[in-house]
Amino acid sequence: MNRPLIRTLLVDDEMLARLAIRQALAAHDDVAIVGECANAGEARQAIEALEPDLLFLDIRMPGMDGFKLLHGMKRGNLPMVVFATAYGQHALRAFDANAIDYVLKPIDQERFDQAMARVRRHWHGLQVTSAVSSTTAPAPAASPYLQRxxxxxxxxxxxxxxxxxxxxxxxxxxxxxxxxxxxxxxxxxxxxxxxxxxxxxxxxxxxxxxxxxxxxxxxxxxxxxxxxxxxxxxxxxxxxxxxxxxxxxxxxxx
Missing domain, CATH: 2.40.50.1020 (LytTr DNA-binding domain)
Structure with missing residues (x-):
């Protein structure tokens, strides 16, 4: 049986930063990158349209920063969030925003893999909770393949x-x-x-x-x-x- 992929959206105004995260994710075959966004406005639309499971989110972006993006969205609609930024002083605020983890640029693969381990533990917990909480007849299984x-x-x-x-x-x-x-x-x-x-x-x-x-x-x-x-x-x-x-x-x- 195919395991579900962690559908992931990358949000960073720097193309090279998005590329670095892509390269770091190449070691994780249970992740599918469903899109990339260069600003918070694009990210809001992509989150609504693509419904990703995981968001790699920069903090400092033109127009609207990552915190304001999250603050403006309904909590129940938010994916798991890992902040990826060059500024370490925002770590406490990131965890206050219920982020799974916080990784610094330039990306260190070992530290990145630790963040993905935390994501995976949280993801598996969500899957178990969803299965246990279902008391009605099981709904048709969601397709493990990309729809968009x-x-x-x-x-x-x-x-x-x-x-x-x-x-x-x-x-x-x-x-x-x-x-x-x-x-x-x-x-x-x-x-x-x-x-x-x-x-x-x-x-x-x-x-x-x-x-x-x-x-x-x-x-x-x-x-x-x-x-x-x-x-x-x-x-x-x-x-x-x-x-x-x-x-x-x-x-x-x-």
Whole structure:
């Protein structure tokens, strides 16, 4: 049974600081980064739209600091919070704000891992409490896969529903997400993204291409075991020989 991922949002006005947290989180395979925000206004919208479990939050940001962001939100809607900041003098105030932990920049991996251990203990406690407190018929299990993801679009964050994605193309440590007439550049490897998207919906058809199976209209066999996938909008994508058997099973092909 798949364990639930800790859906995490990064909030920091410095891109390099967000990158440092991403790198520190790479050692924790039970975490899925669902978005990044450069200010508190974007973070408020992303929290409401994405409902993350964990927030890595900077304190000093332009416009509104991290404390004011938390103060302005309903307590019941808040995710777990770890403050990540260069200013150690705010530690007591951070814990008064019910933060799980407080880590200083530059990020020290050992100290960061200790913070994640605290997050994990709290997370597991929330899961147990939720299970024990349920006295009615069990509700359908929440999907362990991402239902939405946030992508940077200029100075703004765009929330894209997973169901709206047509296909994805790898580009090094980035991916190009095609959704309708829009294409978004997202800082995530295809391998990691496919690890958090529903494998029943997203099918890898090439080393660098994955497609939403609901968008596939036709499959055209070609030479030497390769094939071509045609989407509902007419987009043609290569189905490599390596992934053909997997595609046949997913698409019910004889």
């Amino acid at each position: 993801l946030s992508v940077q679009q200029g100075e703004h964050i765009r929330v894209v529903a997973a169901n709206d994605i047509d296909w994805i193309r790898a580009d090094g440590n980035y991916v190009h997400i095609h959704a309708g007439t829009a294409t978004y550049l997202h800082r995530e490897s295809l391998r990691h993204l496919l690890g958090v998207l529903d494998p029943g919906r997203f099918l890898r058809i090439h080393r660098g291409i994955a497609v939403n199976v609901e968008r596939i209209r036709e499959v055209h066999p070609l030479f030497q075991g390769s094939a071509e996938v045609v989407l509902q909008d007419g987009t043609r994508l290569s189905l490599s020989r390596r992934f053909r058997a997997q595609a046949r099973r997913a698409l019910g092909m004889a």
